[in-house]
Amino acid sequence: MDILTLLPFIVLIGAMFLMTRSAKKKQAAAAQMRNDMQPGTGVRTIGGMYATVKEVHDDTVLLEIAPGVHAIFAKNSIGAVLDDAEYNRIVHGDDEELDADGTVVPDDASSLTGESDDAEVAKIDLAKDDAADDAEPEDAAVKDAKDAKGESKTDGEADSK
Secondary structure, three states: OOHHHHHHHHHHHHHHHHHHHHHHHHHHHHHHHHOOOOOOOEEEEEOOOEEEEEEEEEOOEEEEEOOOEEEEEEEEHHHEEEEEEHHHHHHOOOOOOOOOOOOOOOOOOHHHOOOOOOOOOOOOOOOHHHHEEEHHOHHHHHHHHHHHHOOOOOOOOOOOO
16 A cells, blocks of 8 residues: 555644643543632632532532522533633623733724814714705695505505405
8 A cells, every 4th residue: 555545644643642632621621620729719610600619529529609699500611610710700890800900991992093182073964954944745636546446545544445
């Protein structure tokens, strides 16, 4: 056999090996994270619920979902173990600034355009046009003619005769 005929098989086997290897690394990291859980740490379940760990057992974890509300979860259902600052920011709404240097990020990109606040901005006039108010309404005779033909009827309207 020629090496060129074996090359696609070798590449395929190598790619499969690399994919399974990275999946095993992710599984091992997740298992290590779950084993390192301590009572009092904040966690997020794979369903997206945030809770505090109360007790850790072999295959289960007792979580406090709300004050006085406890639930037992499988260890495999823990998606992430959060650090205290992140857990408090998400659950309790603590807005401690994570940036130590005090940089402020604007909500919009207006400060990035380089224009000053005094710059003339083109505004769109959304006011009603006066010319449309001056137009005469349809003549009553024209309306009656349309009613006779049924042109001005909307869906569901009918003459009851």
